[in-house]
Amino acid sequence: MEEVDLPEQVDIIISEWMGFYLLHESMLESVLVARDRWLKPGGLMFPSMCYLYCALYSDTDFHHDTFGQWSDFHGLDFSPFASLVQISKCREPQVMIISDPRDSIVTDTEIVARLDLNTITREEIKEIDTVVELNVSKSSTIHGVAFWFECFFIGKEYCGVLSSSPFEDPTHWKQTVVLLADGVYMSGDTSPHLRIQLKQSTSNQRQYEIDLEFSDEYNEFDDEDDDEEEGEGRSSEEMKRLLIETLMAKYEQEGK
DSSP states (O other): OTTOOOSSOEEEEEOOOOBBTBTBTOOHHHHHHHHHHHEEEEEEEESOEEEEEEEEEOOHHHHIIIIIGGGGBTTBOOHHHHHHHHHHHHHSOEEEOOSOHHHHBOBOOEEEEEEETTTOOTTTTSEEEEEEEOOBSSOEEEEEEEEEEEEEEEOSSOEEEEEOOTTSOOOTTOEEEEEEEEEEEEOTTOOOEEEEEEEEOSSOTTOEEEEEEEESSGGGSSSOOOSOOTTTTOOHHHHHHHHHHHHHHHHHHHTO
């Protein structure tokens, strides 16, 4: 894409650039290069807007199968290897289908990042640093943090949505879960704050590192953001409806 040469600029750029949890192994940088070089002023980007979401994840059976079975593996005790398995699994985000999201997604859904493909720059995607508040809906042992994304294709009169949500039909992107080595119990009235940092690898721009840090208060973090979080306390379906209405209104206004 960086080396392609076209005879003229184009009216629309369509690209399936998305990677796991939207950014990992994605081709977004190349798409932004193409946009800056070849998209006409007022041209369309498909997808037009992308959102990355997160929620807390609880699955006792999966956690036991992953970490807890080593004390009795076909009659043999492999407990000394358990810590090595934990380190390996927790260091590498797990790309998986969350099979029963209404039971295993135990908080509301929060927005981690919003990417406007018409305006976002390559510099802005090098690092995403945000703090979200996650309201626990029922007392649960938290085993990880789940990520998924939605992409909006905004035309003159229509807005299509591509979703990798666990509440929608499965896609090849599945969901991404960052596992915790030890489950953390949280009661149903808990609202933990979670700092999420996505950093582009210096050696490979298509790869990202995820850092997670829990806290009870925003002020325990540096560079805190006091802005009210979008989508706070809303269901996934309500958030999607509001996003579509907002995006359609935005692009209708810009097209006048």
